[in-house]
Amino acid sequence: MYPGSYFGRKGDNVRQDKSRYIIVGASAAGMAAAHTIRLHDRQGSVTVFSEEPDTPYYRPLIPFLVSGKKRSKDMALAGCGPYTGRDITVRTGARVESVNTAEKIVSVQGSGGLAYEKILFATGSRPYIPPEINGADAKGVFALRTLAHARNMVKRVETSDHAVMLGGGLLNLKVAFALLERGLKVTLVVYSPEVLSRLMEPEDAFLLRNAMDKAGLKIKTGCAATHIIADRTGVTGVVLDPGGEMSCHMVCIGKGVRPNVEFLEGSHVRIEKGIVTDRYTACSAPDAFAAGDVAVTFNPGSGDRIMTALWTNAVEMGRCAGRNMAGVKTAYSGTLGILNATQVAGEPFVSMGVVHAKDHDFEIYRHATETTYRKVVFNPEGTRLIGAVFIGDITNAGLYRYVIREKMPVMHIKRYIIDHTLHYGHFVTGNI
């Protein structure tokens, strides 16, 4: 039907470019979808638009640019892991301004329109800057999201000796440690009673907190920033409540993200904070799909509609969308609202599923040693595992995720779950 790309006939007044598949956004969801489409449709043209100047890269690696452990070319997506498909056109520095879903045309800043047969919205999210922080537009204030942001941050690091991080989530912690590695003094200011409050309850975090304190990170909890003070050289300090003024040369805001949906204004695509999708990743306009941070999806455990901002989820949903776009109808399995693994201050940890148990009558088991901590959360009846936090020892975490996600009845394996001794052998005992 359509060759690799299709240009309008000679003599047309308007150049009528067309791409069978258009993908808006060239990060995890968008690129996973592009390469998945290629597996199922070798012919149809795939065009991916990215407003960033850089070719697609592994976004979670940008703190390593700050620490100096990786260069931007070490973060390139092309040719790594599943990203080996060919004939995918990626247009960088190309912002999609609007979409006409009735006529199926996107409008690209500076280069006019492009028609499509199927489109994926994978525009991701951007950092949320709370309006109550005054002066957040000063030079030296960062909210790390892109490689370009990271490069700017590296420049600022050279003239800074104290950084204040606002927000105690994973991204800010990773950046905080990257800055510590660069030799800066770093203060983390958290409004919640403890760091990582989205991923665990305060009492779960004590091992991590100890490790962070030992590693030299200064942490102020229960504290908010009201003003960022700056002069012509940029940031010179922040005003904290409580705590008053604290001098610093850079501020990094990590207060969560908001989906990038503005380009869909007036497009009739249904939006509830993010883009609403059905079980097959389709959104409300014809032949249009959404995946990644920008999409509203669901939690298979609770059935709740959720949005997550996680690379791994974005890839999974992007792959599913890619299959659906290429005509292979595939239901998306949804995702747990919380699904994080990492290592901070030398402590590995995993947090997944329902981990905030306060004010619920869940059945909970906690176990702490000098170097490890775990909490496993069952439903009130004690028949299903719904969440787990492992710190220090994350052995076989994937099996617990599997048990949570598949809503497995746990009677015969419950004591292994509680003791953290579950292994795959317990699932194959029928063969012995």
Added chain:
Amino acid sequence: MLKPKEIFVKTHRCVGCLSCTIACAVEHSKSKTLFGAIWETPVPKSRVYVQWVEPDGKVPLVCRHCEDAPCMYACISGAISRDENGVVITDTDKCIGCWTCVMVCPYGVIGRYLEEHKAYRCDRCPDREIPACVSACPTGALVYETVDSFSVKVRKHVSRELLRAERG
């Protein structure tokens, strides 16, 4: 095209001697000898695991190099890829030790060097014709075959059992 061989596990044959785990760790050491390996830092670790299931089951577990490998898609640093033989490889240089692969592997066969921040897994011994664990297994619980040849043997075995049952 010749289909690549895989490591299959016959759980009923495993006696839990752990020869496979020692052979694996030695193969993945710098010295490639047992006595050299135990003095190395970090101490080389086995990528095959033998789990015990009460009352008397032993289950050797090793990376399945899944066709739809969750670890490869989940990896946030591009460290996991599949080679031309279908083997899923973790590139140690690219690995940042974020443990996302550990969180998504449903078999629990991805190991961790915590100090080095590196994940490791079965690489099917690229320098050997037969993986070290298979060579070391004294009971034939681990076999290295193509899917086709292994399934033929399984079918034959089941057929024999059926016939035997029919004849009483």
